[in-house]
Amino acid sequence: MNTGPARGMRDFLPEDVRRRQYVIGVIADVYQRYGFEPLETPAVENLETLQGKYGEEGDRLIFKILKRGEGAETGQADLALRYDLTVPLARVVAEYRARLPKFFKRYQVQPVWRADRPQKGRFREFYQCDVDAIGSRSMVVEAELLAAAADVFLELGFADFRIVVNHRGLLNAILSQAGVAGDDRGAALVIMDKLDKIGANGVREEMRAKGFRDEVAGTLLSQLGAEAPADWLERPGDGLNEEGRAAMQELRGIFSLSKGTSAGPHLDLDRALARGLSYYTGSIFEVRVPDLAGSLGGGGRYDNLIGMFSGDSVPACGISLGLERILVVMGERNMFPPALLATPADVMVAVWNEGQIADLLSLAATLRSAGLRVEMYPEADKIGKQFKYASARNIPFVAVIGDEELANGTVAVKNMKTGEQAAHARAAVAAHIKSVISG
RNA sequence: GUGAGUGUAGCUCAGGGGUAGAGCUCCGGACUGUGGCUCCGGCUGUCGCGGGUUCGAAUCCCGUCACUCACCCCA
The missing domain is CATH 3.40.50.800 (Anticodon-binding domain)
Known part of the structure; x- marks a missing residue:
């Protein structure tokens, strides 16, 4: 009999649990300091709640639960384990809008499940630590979320983390400029996102392989590829359409509002940052450290997601921190306080x-x-x-x-x-x- | 879904055709009112699983499963 846990799942022995609780404690503490309130939602959602929210790849990775009874034979599923904490939040906001404050700020630390293949810092069951602010389009929301995330990492003892920022509106504008149409945009973005990993030539090759014309890669690389001059954001954004210029204005807001916050010194603009989830509509972020290929966290603005449930558009923005990845890096770097071996x-x-x-x-x-x-x-x-x-x-x-x-x-x-x-x-x-x- | 590496004692791993090994852990003793250090003794194995080659396979070959890592994608 195999006594190991199921693939991608883990047992946590007492020492592991102490470490996890320590990090979760720091995160919850910081979030509360910003006025975020706790929320918990069920592990299981109706399948239709989750489907179509994450993009094609995301849909594929949803852990489905067979329908009881005859469904067990037909392989039909009607429920699923939650894939993230953002979509359940959107559902909750749509359901309880009248009871929640006008500006609902919540944090949530719970496990999520994804049916992909495990590797370093990646599991099939893992905890996300989400903070989200509902109800405002102001970039003050972005600034506060980024500051809270920065406070978490500073308090845990990270000094070298970077928070990379970009904007979906800017990406859309540049894709329009390059003549990439709606359906191909996702694929083009995913390739551009790898720019720092595979380089400009890698991007050209991969775009060619996916059927993009060479001019498209050229235009995108000239817009996104070159190092942005320090004052790029302050430029008028000539050549961009209206959506692109509005996005630049929002990015300026995020950077200027963050000047005095703990996030300020850690912020970078990366015009090639794309992020895979399809529900983002505005600003997008990613938290990185040099010793991990993936990110420690990510997030962004999703002004249309709640509307997919309730019908009316409610602005929203949030960040998700990956507890497991934080723990992996902290473990490798020996960052836990000795008192935890108590x-x-x-x-x-x-x-x-x-x-x-x-x-x-x-x-x-x-x-x-x-x-x-x-x-x-x-x-x-x-x-x-x-x-x-x-x-x-x-x-x-x-x-x-x-x-x-x-x-x-x-x-x-x-x-x-x-x-x-x-x-x-x-x-x-x-x-x-x-x-x-x-x- | 694709690719690579690794599966040997409870744990970490050595052994690469000829009797299954070490360290740690565990148990007992030196030390029946006292742990750590030391010394002595002891337990534990379908060598991941199935097939093939061979007089003989942990070892070579094929398949399969599991884990790890990378790709894809992502926290």
Whole structure:
């Protein structure tokens, strides 16, 4: 019997969970500082809720759930595991619009599922940490989201992250200029997005392979490929259509509003950034560090997604951080605080003989009500083995009531780090341990 | 969906046609009121699975599955 978890899924042992909870704690804390409220939604959505929101590739990767009953034979699916947290949010906003504040700001940390092939930093079940702001078209939203994301990475100890920004409107304008029509735009964008990986020649080849004329690649590369001059954004945007000039105006807004925020020093404009999800309509972002090929997070504006559920257009913008990728990089770089290797208990109560156990449980209860974490050794055993066990578990104190202590009403407390051992009155044990722990 | 690499003890891995190995873990002992260090002893295997070649396969060949990495795409 294979005892491993299913492909792309993972078990989290206590040490893993501590690390995950630490990072999630930092993220939730920062988001709350910006006034975002928590939201949770079901793991399972109606299939039709998810389909057609992510683009062709995304649809293919949705984990579907067979219809119960006869559907199990026909292979028909009517439910699916959620693919991201953004579409469920859009559904929630469409459903509860009247009850939610005019500017709904929510954060959400939950697992999502994708049926693709696992590799480094990529799993079939993984946590996303989303923040989104609903209801405003102002670039203040973008600036605050980027600042919150930057705060998260700074607080976790990252110094070298970059937040890359671009705009779908700008990309659309440039594609129009190059004469790329609606259906081909996705494919062209995906290729342009790889510019920094495969270079200009790689882009030319791949565009040719996908059936684009060489002039198209040429126009796109001349617009997107060359290093943007530092003042590119300040230029009038000649040659761009109206959509493109509006996009430039929004990008200017994001950069100028971010000047005084924590995101400011980490922002880069990358006119070739495209992002795959089809629901983005305006600004788009991606968080990168040099040691990971993929991104640590991404997001953007999706002003039409909620309208796909409710009919009326509600502006929205958000960022999603990938918990697993953050953990992968933090692990490789040894960025976790040493306190996370903390011990499971402050003191272990050893069992001298079986008949004592009821009394030892009451000693443990006393220590616990004094605020200590207490592990009870569950059975009478050789005392040496009990010490060895405490030592292996990194528990800093062991309390023993042997024959001698029983006779004079004391508790022997051994400090496992220094090896010192002393007898204490029962009532004084907790105070002694606490004073040593707090240094 | 495509490609590459790796599957040997609970874990990390060596062995590349001739009896299945090491380190760590675990268990016992030296040390029956005390862990870490040391020393001694011990347990554990369909060598991923199926087929083929061979007198003989963990080893060579074919297939298959799993994992890892890369591509695609993405957090």
